[in-house]
């Protein structure tokens with residue numbers, strides 16, 4: 001009897017059943033020419049799995065969906081399968097690690113990776129939470145594996161198959177060596193398992209992710225915006241990425257480009273402060289920064305043509321991982337690209353241990369934060385913004401320190417300082 005598994009050839013959830021089948025001497029074959037998004041949307045497929053997800057296993061007694069249930073079924077086809085251990089307590093532990101793998105490992109990897117790939121809403125605080133729970137789970141797994149070669153007993157069990165398949169999704173797309181090296185026993189375990197012949201036959205050669213994937217350009221929902229009567233159209237660049245327009249429609253649009261409306265900031269009365277002069281002074285000052293650049297800034301500053309703002313990240317407690325915090329600030333500065341002609345910013349990442357604090361100083365053209373920046377850069381919502389009162393010496397001094405990257409800043413070391421210019 002050959003059981004038919006509906007999935008693509010690279011699906012880690014399908015690998016669970018295929019590897020289990022290899023260990024159990026059961027024949028499971030993938031359907032030919034499975035097309036994700038097409039084959040799993042047909043009425044026949046939806047009869048097998050009403051949610052339309054893969055994998056699905058066709059058995060002589062009817063279909064089964066949910067990859068762990070499928071793998072359990074395949075394992076049980078072999079009587080007294082060692083994949084299920086040799087005692088009731090082994091069985092209990094195998095089920096324990098299968099559930100742990102699904103709820104603590106797989107769920108956290110998905111919560112970190114899928115928003116970055118654009119499959120879910122990307123929110124920096126949610127990403128931090130996902131990484132924190134993944135690290136907690138991996139630490140527990142690492143401790144267990146420090147004194148155990150496999151999850152249960154002395155040989156491969158179903159728990160190892162499911163755990164390794166779930167880990168493989170992370171190792172392949174987001175868990176770089178610099179991340180996994182904190183969990184050496186997990187690394188040893190993972191590489192041992194993916195190199196077992198029964199795993200290799202299904203998964204092929206395995207290569208670890210070399211970089212964390214960048215965030216796909218999708219804006220998260222903005223509650224304030226949603227409340228407004230007229231939704232603002234998405235910037236054209238982003239729409240193009242997400243929606244594939246038929247070629248002829250795209251061509252039509254490109255034939256008659258509409259004139260770009262002038263930015264309202266270009267219509268403001270001229271200012272005595274020339275932003276580029278300030279940026280040049282900032283970049284070219286190598287010594288005596290306080291006396292030259294900072295003094296020069298205050299000499300140039302025009303409170304009628306520009307405004308200065310302090311920003312303070314609203315979710316400081318969630319800045320638990322240094323490189324994630326740095327990436328978050330880096331992403332913010334990239335997304336501010338649209339304001340390069342009208343802004344200068346300093347962002348400090350403060351503290352020598354977690355939670356790190358992110359605070360900044362921004363100079364904007366005009367006496368308010370420009371509306372297009374508020375509308376188009378979603379990071380703005382993640383910060384509290386306070387206008388700098390330049391008549392208050394303490395605030396002025398704080399702004400000077402931020403321009404200068406003065407250390408210690410508010411009594412703490414700087415992890416990094418980034419400049420937008």
Ligand SMILES: N[C@@H](CCC(=O)N[C@@H](CS)C(=O)NCC(=O)O)C(=O)O
Pocket residue numbers: 011013052053054055065066067068
């Ligand atoms: N808990 C399910 C997850 C299945 C799942 O999310 N499958 C994805 C592919 S890995 C899918 O079919 N996505 C298509 C969709 O969401 O429509 C399992 O383990 O089988």
